[in-house]
Amino acid sequence: MRTYTLPLIAGLVLGGLVHIVTTLTMPRVASEDAFARLARLGPPNVVQLIPESTPTQAILPRMDPAFLSAICVYDLSSAALRVRVPTTPDYTSISFYTRYGLAYYALNDHAAGARTIELDLMTAAQRAALPEDEEITAADRLIVESPTSEGMVMIRVLVRERGLRDEVRARLAEASCSPTS
């Protein structure tokens, strides 16, 4: 029995390393992650309505069926984006995710306090390149800095009761994201 102790210990140490490496690389190699699933809905830098989840088909698992959602899969490499979202009386939220699905920023209609939420999404380099006078005139402009050039903007609106679904969907369809230049 003792002859196998050494290879077993060596194997377990190796196993620990394999575990750490595979866990850390999983987000990079997962081919069916949220970004891949949402990117299939249409071209980047355009708002796409996400089909409502049903028991038999859903774009993403564990979506909240009380909400209607739309996504803007973005790529800021050529230009910054302007995101416009009309708010609804109940609850409207905009969540920003990196390419690998990390939530880096979120705001909702209460925090924004306007009938239409309007913001500019850009990378740190694009923000630094903004002309200075523009920065001043844009003091009331909301700027969100994306840590990665690719990512996702998830727009979600709550449907308080079923009868309001179509009305809320029409409002959500007015949301847009488009390159600023």
Next chain:
Amino acid sequence: MRVIFVLIALAVGIVSGLGLTWLASARGSNFGAVQIGAWTAWPKSGTVNADPYARATFARAGELPLGLGDGIAFVATADNTGSPLDGRCDIHIEGRLPLARFWTLTVYDPRGRLIDNVAERYGYNSAEVVWRSDATMEIVLAPRARGGNWIPTAGRERLVAILRLYDAPVGFGSRSGDNADLPAIRQEFCP
């Protein structure tokens, strides 16, 4: 003999390493978990500081976590006594809810899909649920139709309930303790 040792070490290493990763990314980890009764939340998962296990779990499932600035999700896979949620039982979710602008309670299968039912009733939100006069509420998950706040379970053996609190006060769920009041989960009439 030496070759056999190396082979054993390699086999043990690959099997245990991949097995651990598979298990951890399927079940989620306890890092940063906030447990309140039967409910568990991972507030850090909705931030850029999500731990590597959370990142791996979300990437594998294809799920987008709820951003912490948006809300917080409490997941229950078992009742208050620790028995797994069984859709063949009557599952009572009863009590008070913490302050939040909205909450929703949704029932899924273990793979995160909604439960098929004719009524297309997958959950309740705070605006449509019927409250009791003492500001508590009761939602029943059961295979057969019943009055009140009922969510059909289609008799599934394993269920996952997710309670999401939207626009909840800052700091809520950042620590476990007696500050939070979440509904209790109790099962009866199990087969």
